[in-house]
Amino acid sequence: MADPLSGLVGFARTLRHAGLACDPQRVQAYAAAVEQLDVSSPVELYWAGRLTLCSEPDDLARYDAAFTAWFGQRISVSGSERPVMPQPQRSKMAALVSPPDGQPGVESSDDEELRVFASDIEVLHHRDIADLTVAERDHLRQLMTLLKLDPPRRTALRARPARRGRLDGHRTVRAMLATGGEPARLRHVRPADRPRRVVLLIDVSGSMSPYADALLRFAHAVVRRGPSTEVFTVGTRLTRVSRQLRLRDPEEALAAAGRAVPDFHGGTRLGETLRAFLDRWGQRGIARQAIVVVFSDGWERGEADLLGEQMARLRRLAKAVLWVNPHAGRAGYAPVQSGIAAALPFVDVLLAGHSLATLRRLWSHVRDPQLSARTEVSHA
Numbered sequence: 001m002a003d004p005l006s007g008l009v010g011f012a013r014t015l016r017h018a019g020l021a022c023d024p025q026r027v028q029a030y031a032a033a034v035e036q037l038d039v040s041s042p043v044e045l046y047w048a049g050r051l052t053l054c055s056e057p058d059d060l061a062r063y064d065a066a067f068t069a070w071f072g073q074r075i076s077v078s079g080s081e082r083p084v085m086p087q088p089q090r091s092k093m094a095a096l097v098s099p100p101d102g103q104p105g106v107e108s109s110d111d112e113e114l115r116v117f118a119s120d121i122e123v124l125h126h127r128d129i130a131d132l133t134v135a136e137r138d139h140l141r142q143l144m145t146l147l148k149l150d151p152p153r154r155t156a157l158r159a160r161p162a163r164r165g166r167l168d169g170h171r172t173v174r175a176m177l178a179t180g181g182e183p184a185r186l187r188h189v190r191p192a193d194r195p196r197r198v199v200l201l202i203d204v205s206g207s208m209s210p211y212a213d214a215l216l217r218f219a220h221a222v223v224r225r226g227p228s229t230e231v232f233t234v235g236t237r238l239t240r241v242s243r244q245l246r247l248r249d250p251e252e253a254l255a256a257a258g259r260a261v262p263d264f265h266g267g268t269r270l271g272e273t274l275r276a277f278l279d280r281w282g283q284r285g286i287a288r289q290a291i292v293v294v295f296s297d298g299w300e301r302g303e304a305d306l307l308g309e310q311m312a313r314l315r316r317l318a319k320a321v322l323w324v325n326p327h328a329g330r331a332g333y334a335p336v337q338s339g340i341a342a343a344l345p346f347v348d349v350l351l352a353g354h355s356l357a358t359l360r361r362l363w364s365h366v367r368d369p370q371l372s373a374r375t376e377v378s379h380a
Contacts, residue, residue, distance in 0.1 A: 008034060010121065011070045017061045018146045021276035022053050042073040062146070070121070073194055094314050125357045130326070137213075143356060144217040145250055151226030151245050152367045154196040159198050165190035174333055175326035196319065198222060198229045198366060199287055201277065203296035204261060205235040205268040211326050211354070212264070213254070215295050221243045230286055234273040234296070237262040240281070268299055270339055271306030287317040291366050294354060295324045298340025308342035315346040320369040324353035324362055 012027045033048040070076045171187035204212045219231045223245045235241045244256035329352030352358045
């Protein structure tokens with residue numbers, strides 16, 4: 001019988017990604033509690049984790065979301081009542097599990113499923129989003145809600161008081177005057193930091209349709225963590241969807257964004273839409289010293305020269321410009337399309353964005369623009 005411990009540890013690792021402070025002591029307590037319970041009971045697994053892995057009230061909502069994503073079971077808890085039982089149907093994750101030996105009717109044991117859950121989650125992180133089944137896409141949406149994408153930081157112009165750091169002469173002198181000229185404690189300041197603006201430009205043309213839903217959900221996860229994030233869709237028109245994506249519920253946010261975008265699955269005129277963005281928004285402040293990420297496959301039906309000119313304008317305004325092309329992760333890819341060829345000289349780094357793992361890698365570049373400067377243009 002397979003050891004379920006790896007699956008439980010993987011669940012704890014998922015909780016850490018969701019922001020819970022699951023230190024080794026809590027994970028050990030969770031494993032010890034599970035040993036005393038019926039591991040085939042989702043309710044007992046739920047309460048064992050909730051009582052040992054959560055440390056504050058804010059953890060409960062994230063724990064519930066992570067439990068549903070990992071075990072495919074939603075445990076309903078109302079008020080002080082003890083759990084209501086899970087839904088009778090099999091876990092959605094079961095659809096990700098290949099039947100043993102090609103026998104679709106054979107039921108695997110719960111221990112085996114726990115082990116497979118862990119491996120399937122890892123596999124799903126690296127799968128091309130365009131190739132996912134309906135069940136896998138549903139599971140990916142739940143994983144998207146667990147993303148913790150803290151915005152990049154920048155040094156603010158003003159410093160803040162601190163116990164150590166640069167001597168603050170003005171405050172020190174004022175303190176001495178307040179005491180009649182007697183020596184006073186030295187005052188210090190340290191540089192403060194603020195969130196750096198992030199701008200996401202998402203191509204929603206027909207060639208990007210397999211990725212549009214996942215990219216908008218990724219943008220929703222970014223907007224939730226970074227209030228200064230701005231999101232636009234580009235295709236044949238430019239549409240600002242930042243306000244719609246600020247809705248807390250992902251499904252409501254995606255539905256609102258879908259109603260606002262008139263050119264889903266249409267053509268691509270990146271040069272014209274990028275010029276509209278720069279004229280109306282970018283040059284007026286949104287793109288200045290921001291991290292700008294363009295999600296597009298670079299299939300340009302307009303003038304490639306115009307796209308190159310606008311990318312040059314954008315590069316002069318932004319702190320860094322990243323281009324994410326889902327096709328860049330495929331073997332044999334070469335940036336020879338007219339659009340991407342015109343834009344590439346003004347891009348800090350070209351990245352793939354075809355899977356959850358590559359989107360996480362993208363965010364490491366957003367958090368650290370110097371990482372892009374140190375990295376040669378990458379197609380993987």
